[in-house]
Amino acid sequence: MTSREKKLNKKADKWQTELAQSITSVHELEKKICLSETEKTNIELITKIFKIRITPFYLSLMDKNNPDCPIRKQAIPSLEELDFKMEELEDPLGDDRYSPVPRLTHRYPDRVLIFPTYECATYCRHCFRRRIVGRNDQEMTKEEMKCILTYIQNHNEINEVILTGGDPLLLKDEVLKELLLKIRSIHHVRILRIHTRLFVTLPHRITHELKSILKKAKPLYIVIHVNHFNEISAQFRRAVRGIAEAGIPILSQSVLLKGINDDVQSLRKLFSGLIEASVKPYYLHYCDLARGISHFRTPIQKGSELLKQLRGSVSGLCIPYYMVESVGGHGKVPVLYNCFKVNPQLCWGTHRV
Ligand SMILES: *Cc1c(COP(=O)(O)O)cnc(C)c1O
Ligand code: SF4
Numbered sequence: 001m002t003s004r005e006k007k008l009n010k011k012a013d014k015w016q017t018e019l020a021q022s023i024t025s026v027h028e029l030e031k032k033i034c035l036s037e038t039e040k041t042n043i044e045l046i047t048k049i050f051k052i053r054i055t056p057f058y059l060s061l062m063d064k065n066n067p068d069c070p071i072r073k074q075a076i077p078s079l080e081e082l083d084f085k086m087e088e089l090e091d092p093l094g095d096d097r098y099s100p101v102p103r104l105t106h107r108y109p110d111r112v113l114i115f116p117t118y119e120c121a122t123y124c125r126h127c128f129r130r131r132i133v134g135r136n137d138q139e140m141t142k143e144e145m146k147c148i149l150t151y152i153q154n155h156n157e158i159n160e161v162i163l164t165g166g167d168p169l170l171l172k173d174e175v176l177k178e179l180l181l182k183i184r185s186i187h188h189v190r191i192l193r194i195h196t197r198l199f200v201t202l203p204h205r206i207t208h209e210l211k212s213i214l215k216k217a218k219p220l221y222i223v224i225h226v227n228h229f230n231e232i233s234a235q236f237r238r239a240v241r242g243i244a245e246a247g248i249p250i251l252s253q254s255v256l257l258k259g260i261n262d263d264v265q266s267l268r269k270l271f272s273g274l275i276e277a278s279v280k281p282y283y284l285h286y287c288d289l290a291r292g293i294s295h296f297r298t299p300i301q302k303g304s305e306l307l308k309q310l311r312g313s314v315s316g317l318c319i320p321y322y323m324v325e326s327v328g329g330h331g332k333v334p335v336l337y338n339c340f341k342v343n344p345q346l347c348w349g350t351h352r353v
Pocket of ligand 1 (some may be wrong): 105113162332
């Protein structure tokens with residue numbers, strides 16, 4: 001190994017060290033931020049049901065003395081997570097209903113989602129897949145990978161494969177490489193896509209080696225989950241730059257979250273910040289009807305109203321589509337502000353929130 005290679009390798013390991021140093025219990029957390037006795041008891045209670053994990057990097061973005069910090073609210077549990085609402089569902093997106101083989105969802109004819117892992121570097125308190133993310137730690141087995149590939153191979157209507165999860169970039173380089181290249185070798189698959197949050201929570205993951213793996217899988221799109229301007233760190237920008245230089249387009253998806261980004265000023269900063277970082281805002285999602293996240297949910301109309309206010313005062317590049325997931329896994333519906341009408345059949349439940 002040359003010394004340059006050694007140096008690169010060392011850097012490559014850094015993300016795993018960082019991940020291993022993540023906070024996963026209230027005892028570790030109380031050493032880092034101020035918590036009252038009640039908070040500690042509550043967090044302990046919740047983490048028995050929904051795991052906690054925060055990378056040191058994501059923690060460093062947090063204003064530790066401010067309970068309203070948008071980063072803190074996304075990563076530190078609150079008791080409201082145990083307050084399940086009537087309209088909330090175990091599987092609001094119908095991931096399981098449309099799953100012909102384990103770890104694959106085929107809901108739209110031309111696209112499939114695959115879930116190579118259900119692990120994330122930091123668990124979002126608003127996670128829409130919380131029924132499984134952070135609960136099932138098992139990575140995809142060789143057998144499961146084989147079944148997924150056979151399914152895709154046998155369905156030539158599939159032209160796009162989306163790696164999601166969990167965070168697919170938590171896979172080890174060799175596994176990710178094998179998976180991407182095997183999918184790439186299926187003739188009718190034209191486009192690959194990766195949904196990730198690591199640019200925000202673990203930007204060290206975007207290594208030289210990773211870039212070269214992703215380059216081989218082109219045409220490939222990356223969609224980053226990012227919800228607040230404070231998540232666009234210098235490290236985020238650097239990671240994006242590296243990927244963009246590899247000729248891989250980068251988009252973002254955000255979730256509209258009460259008290260975090262549900263005002264014009266926050267969204268303007270977020271979306272223009274993303275555009276400046278060369279990331280195109282793709283979707284703004286209405287907070288899904290997953291269990292225990294009603295404290296993050298806004299009324300449906302809020303999203304379209306906010307985008308209406310943004311339109312005209314920022315570049316059109318900054319404006320994503322506002323998407324509402326129809327209950328029962330019938331798909332995403334774009335909600336437009338100038339022809340806004342909720343079909344109660346499609347989006348029931350939400351007007352009661
Ligand atoms: C969101 C989603 C997709 C991707 O949808 P796009 O509109 O193409 O981004 C694909 N499959 C399922 C099941 C989804 O939920
Ligand atoms: S990154 Fe996505 S899958 Fe992971 S915890 Fe957050 S919302 Fe859930």
